[in-house]
Amino acid sequence: MKLKKTKKELQQPQILNLDDDFSLIKRFIEGDEYTFNTLVQRHKEKVRNIIYLTLGNHDMVDDIAQEVFLTVYKNLGSFRFESQFTTWLYRITVNKCKDQLRKMKIRSIFTPIKESEEELGYTSSPENSDVREIVQKAIAKLPEKLRVPLLLKDIEGLSYQEIAESVQCEIGTVKSRIFRAREGLRNMLKPYQEELM
Amino acid sequence: MGNLYKPAYRTGRKYEMLSAYIDNELSDAEVKKLEEELKFSKELREKLAELKKIKELTTSSVKNIEENPFFETRLAAAMRIKKPWYSKLGKLSPVYGIIAVSLILMVVLKYNPQVINNLLDKQKSNITAFYKQNLKPLLYAADLTNEDIFNFAFYHQLPLDNRKQQFLQFGSDSNGNQFFEIKNAGAASSRDNLKKFIHDFNLNKDQERHVDSILSSYADDLQSQVLVNEKSTVAINPNIWNYNKALAADLISYLTRINKNELQRALPRQYEEYYNRRNVAQMVSEIKSSKNNNYIFFTPDSIFSEPYKFDKDQYKQEMKQWADELKDNMKDLNNQFKNFSVRIHFGDKYNKLKSDSSWAKDFKVFVDSNYCKVHIPSVIIPPIQLPNMENFSIRIDSLNNLFKEFSFNFPNPGKNKSFNYKYFYNDSSKGLKFNFKAFGFDSSFAFKNHKLDSLLAKKFKGRGFKLNPDSLAAFYKAFTGDTTEILQQKQLQEQMKQFQQEMENFRKEMEKWQKQFQKDLPKQAKKNPIEI
Structure with a gap:
């Protein structure tokens, strides 16, 4: 009996982890709204991390994350199951971050120029800074189009294919941007070589 | 900015492969090839170590951000709030503005179709009045x-x-x-x-x-x-x-x-x-x-x-x-x-x-x-x-002051069987230059400030030299009034001059080459006798 069950299981193998998202979404579409909470709990940390690292500012993380999940909530009914849920989720996250950066840029035009504390901190002597902070500030200095693919790879562990779908570009471009981001970091971190190595 | 992130192209491509290699994004064949190269290249190995270190630093740089304990509660509340139907209308306010303006214009034009013309006429008359x-x-x-x-x-x-x-x-x-x-x-x-x-x-x-x-x-x-x-x-x-x-x-x-x-x-x-x-x-x-x-x-x-x-x-x-x-x-x-x-x-x-x-x-x-x-x-x-009156005014012109600068030039009488005739019309930009073929004139025969008609009547009589005043006048016509025609004539003259110069150079070159060829031909025959 036990053997038979195992065979059955082999014939219909358990669907991979990602399919858990799919089944949750299906249940949500069928009317089980509580499954959305599970999706939020499962992915909120990564979403918040992407936002934090992309914007380099933790004040706005909660607000933007809320906007991301609200967008997902409103559009989940039309999810087409053609790509992984995370790819779609991260694309929304990246786009929200881009919108926010655009708004910040526009605002900065109308605010008087002053040296921010962050910038001063970055140029201060390496002895006063801890390694993680130095690296974070260097990442924040990268241009957005290099920073986002690097973080999606190194922090979120997405594949090049998934990153390409999230940021809507070719895999070759992702490969090149990640390498250029690393080169940029290497150059920026040169003065701190002793502390870092 | 570009230099900071872009290494030299060739090494850059190789290093890019290394970067993809540490991300496990290369195909099996690419991995095999790269690992072979790594065995023999210290530089590549060093770069690989460097890239690994950078990746490690990036990965470890993330610290957990403190989450607002009410994040999910706030999210749930936001999801429950259903915005009233008119909340979306606010986004469309510019469209309403355009529609409203269009409607007003349509109504105004329907009952007073001349309004725009009147406005334009008013504007026009304002401008004309200003200049009048x-x-x-x-x-x-x-x-x-x-x-x-x-x-x-x-x-x-x-x-x-x-x-x-x-x-x-x-x-x-x-x-x-x-x-x-x-x-x-x-x-x-x-x-x-x-x-x-x-x-x-x-x-x-x-x-x-x-x-x-x-x-x-x-x-x-x-x-x-x-x-x-x-x-x-x-x-x-x-x-x-x-x-x-x-x-x-x-x-x-x-x-x-x-x-x-x-x-x-x-x-x-x-x-x-x-x-x-x-x-x-x-x-x-x-x-x-x-x-x-x-x-x-x-x-x-x-x-x-x-x-x-x-x-x-x-x-x-x-x-x-x-x-x-x-x-x-x-x-x-x-x-x-x-x-x-x-x-x-x-x-x-x-x-x-x-x-x-x-x-x-x-x-x-x-x-x-x-x-x-x-x-x-x-x-x-x-x-x-x-x-x-164009033709007549040119005649008057020719009678009065056309030939301010009128001269014959015989540089080498007897050798060069041609002479030049220069004429300047009012200013140097409107000059004419003629080159006449041989007549066998006396070298002392030179004029200045003579009228063309007297020249025609007295000096050239029976010498086979003929200038037709009518055709000359028609030719001068191009040089009166219309500036664009003057420019065209001038350009044409310059181009002809250049072309003549080039042909002359080409002829000289050919002559030189011919002489050289004739000189070299017997020598070559001597140097390389045909063996039977």
């Missing part, structure tokens, strides 16, 4: 002399200011379409044309006075044909083209009476009938009685044609009154005249305007750095039957 203000006759600005009026008759030029820095040039092209040009003084005709004319036609004092009186009588009429103001507006009455013909015809008619023989040398026979006294008198009265009040306004903003009535009598009265007031102080009056000047500044402004189609909507305009040419639609010039 304070228009004064050209006499006021340029203080025309009889010499100027004579130049107007035969050279189609009128000065725009006292210092004669800019000129109005009138003309008509081969299709009979009239044009006017505003030119800088460089292209103006030479001075003393009237004096030379009087001298060459052997006019006595009385006849000279008569010519002067003809010119003066036209001066009075001419003053209302070209109006100017301090806003650099030049208003031209199209009837001026007819005045130009009438004045020339009047003068020629007088000359026909007093010195027919001399005139016949200058006047083409087929035109003679036009210049009998009765015909000319009829033409002149027809032109003078023409009441065409449609002036062409040349302004810094636009060129347009508008009706304008210049009250000559009122103007005269005002001038008289003004002169009486300033009688005691003539200096002030003179200063008033001197300070008033019209100056059209060509260059960037007019060049920019040229690209704006509304600038000269009904006119064809050419703008250059020192002149502006405006073609007039022929319809607005009242048609008056008079022959084209």
Whole structure:
């Protein structure tokens, strides 16, 4: 009996982890709204991390994350199951971050120029800074189009294919941007070589 | 920025592979190939270690951000809030604005379709009124002399200011379409044309006075044909083209009476009938009685044609009154005249305007750095039957001052069987240069300042040398009035010159090569005998 069950299981193998998202979404579409909470709990940390690292500012993380999940909530009914849920989720996250950066840029035009504390901190002597902070500030200095693919790879562990779908570009471009981001970091971190190595 | 993130291309491609390698994003074949290379390259191994370290640093840089304990509660609350239907309408507010404006416009146009035309007309009349203000006759600005009026008759030029820095040039092209040009003084005709004319036609004092009186009588009429103001507006009455013909015809008619023989040398026979006294008198009265009040306004903003009535009598009265007031102080009056000047500044402004189609909507305009040419639609010039004066004016020209610089050059008599003839028309930019083939002239045969007709009649008689004044005159025609044609001729001449030079070089090269070939041929035969 036990053997038979195992065979059955082999014939219909358990669907991979990602399919858990799919089944949750299906249940949500069928009317089980509580499954959305599970999706939020499962992915909120990564979403918040992407936002934090992309914007380099933790004040706005909660607000933007809320906007991301609200967008997902409103559009989940039309999810087409053609790509992984995370790819779609991260694309929304990246786009929200881009919108926010655009708004910040526009605002900065109308605010008087002053040296921010962050910038001063970055140029201060390496002895006063801890390694993680130095690296974070260097990442924040990268241009957005290099920073986002690097973080999606190194922090979120997405594949090049998934990153390409999230940021809507070719895999070759992702490969090149990640390498250029690393080169940029290497150059920026040169003065701190002793502390870092 | 670019240099910071972009290493050299070749090494960059290899390092890019290393970066993908540590991300496990290479195919099996690529991995195998790269690992082979890594075995033999210390540089690649070092780079790989460096990239791994960077990746490690990036990965470990993330610290957990403190989450707001109410994040999920707030999210759930936000999800529950259903925005009212009209909340979306706010985003569309610009669309509503456009729709509202369109509707208002539609309603206004439905009940008052002329509103836009009226607005445009009002705007137009505002502009035209601005430029029509304070228009004064050209006499006021340029203080025309009889010499100027004579130049107007035969050279189609009128000065725009006292210092004669800019000129109005009138003309008509081969299709009979009239044009006017505003030119800088460089292209103006030479001075003393009237004096030379009087001298060459052997006019006595009385006849000279008569010519002067003809010119003066036209001066009075001419003053209302070209109006100017301090806003650099030049208003031209199209009837001026007819005045130009009438004045020339009047003068020629007088000359026909007093010195027919001399005139016949200058006047083409087929035109003679036009210049009998009765015909000319009829033409002149027809032109003078023409009441065409449609002036062409040349302004810094636009060129347009508008009706304008210049009250000559009122103007005269005002001038008289003004002169009486300033009688005691003539200096002030003179200063008033001197300070008033019209100056059209060509260059960037007019060049920019040229690209704006509304600038000269009904006119064809050419703008250059020192002149502006405006073609007039022929319809607005009242048609008056008079022959084209171009040919005749050229003859007058040739009789009087064409041959300012007229010389023959025999550099090597006997050897070089040709000679050069140079002719400069008023200014150096309009020169002609002829090269004539051999005649076997005496080397001492040289002229300066001789007239072409006397040369033809006396010096070249029976020597097989012939210059046809008619064809020459037709050729000179290209050099009067129309600046673009002058430029084309000049370019053509330069190109021909270059081409001749190149052909000469090519011929010399060929000769050299031929000589060399003939010289080398026997030597080569000696060096390499054919073995059997």
